[in-house]
Amino acid sequence: xxxxxxxxxxxxxxxxxxxxxxxxxxxxxxxxxxxxxxxxxxxxxxxxxxxxxxxxxxxxxxxxxxxx
Amino acid sequence: xxxxxxxxxxxxxxxxxxxxxxxxxxxxxxxxxxxxxxxxxxxxxxxxxxxxxxxxxxxxxxxxxxxxxxxxxxxxxxxxxxxxxxxxxxxxxxxxxxxxxxxxxxxxxxxxxxxxxxxxxxxxxxxxxxxxxxxxxxxxxxxxxxxxxxxxxxxxxxxxxxxxxxxxxxxxxxxxxxx
Numbered sequence: 617x618x619x620x621x622x623x624x625x626x627x628x629x630x631x632x633x634x635x636x637x638x639x640x641x642x643x644x645x646x647x648x649x650x651x652x653x654x655x656x657x658x659x660x661x662x663x664x665x666x667x668x669x670x671x672x673x674x675x676x677x678x679x680x681x682x683x684x
Numbered sequence: 685x686x687x688x689x690x691x692x693x694x695x696x697x698x699x700x701x702x703x704x705x706x707x708x709x710x711x712x713x714x715x716x717x718x719x720x721x722x723x724x725x726x727x728x729x730x731x732x733x734x735x736x737x738x739x740x741x742x743x744x745x746x747x748x749x750x751x752x753x754x755x756x757x758x759x760x761x762x763x764x765x766x767x768x769x770x771x772x773x774x775x776x777x778x779x780x781x782x783x784x785x786x787x788x789x790x791x792x793x794x795x796x797x798x799x800x801x802x803x804x805x806x807x808x809x810x811x812x813x814x815x816x817x818x819x820x821x822x823x824x825x826x827x828x829x830x831x832x833x834x835x836x837x838x839x840x841x842x843x844x845x846x847x848x849x850x851x852x853x854x855x856x857x858x859x860x861x862x863x
Contacts, residue, residue, distance in 0.1 A: 617824035621812055622831060628805045635797055647794040655791065657859045660778055661686070661723055665693045667777040667856045668719045671770055672712070674849055676829065677836055678758045679767030682709055684833040 690727045694720050707813060726778070742776055743858065750853070754846040758836050770853075777857040 639646040656662040676684075701716030749769050756763040809827050816825035823830075835841035 617821075618826060621825050624808055624812075625805070625828060625831065628801065628808070632801060635801065639794070644790060645793070646797060647790050649798060652791070652794055652798065653855075654859065657856065659686075659689055661689050661693055661726060663856070664723060664726065664774065664778050665697070665719075667774045667853070668697075670849070670853045670856050671767075671774055672715060674753070674770065674853075675715070675767050676712065677832065677845065678753060678756075678842075679764045680709075680712070681759055681761070681764055682711070683759055684829045 686727070690723065694723055697723070703810065707817075739858070742773065746770070746773060746854065746857065747850075750846060750850045754843050758842065773857050 635646065636649060639648045653666070656666060697716045697720045701713045701720070704710070704713035704716060749766055753763060753766040756766060812825040813822075813827050816822035816827075819825070832845075836845055
């Protein structure tokens, strides 16, 4: 069960890579993820939210004293 | 546009905060709820800048802190202090007024595709956590955190993670706004 559940995350990564590859080949259909972030970062609240999520990931995986 | 941006992020953070409390991490939950409160203040007051220092010193502070973070063992007091020292940078990142990007069809479509994938993964992970919790068999239904955490106890894995995390954070905090 552990492996089959983990496999779901692998599928998500593969789908992400496929979308990314599609956006490289057809940038007029799907904009690349980097560009979406660039546009998002020019909006104050989105920028705050993305930086907060980034910080929380560091807190969760590295800093928090509560073990995962 | 600004109202919709506020509502979406506030809703996402509120759900994340409630879920953190459910999983027994009230401190994490309070971080998300404090973020919603700060977001509300920004939204209402239309704050434009936090001029706390020059960019050069901020970058040195940021890099020094993340290098220290890579050296410390995870889930210890030194790493806790190092991560807390990064908190002021969240406010620094908000400098400048947000610009409106023209919402064109490819952008809307692209955001839709990536958000659909992100939401699916989030629900899948949440379901894994809940099923593992209810059946008392968390190993059989791992979350992303449970899969990543063992790698971070290894020095190589931790340096790799901190390097990727730092690059993303550097981009998020110091990225110039697009016109």
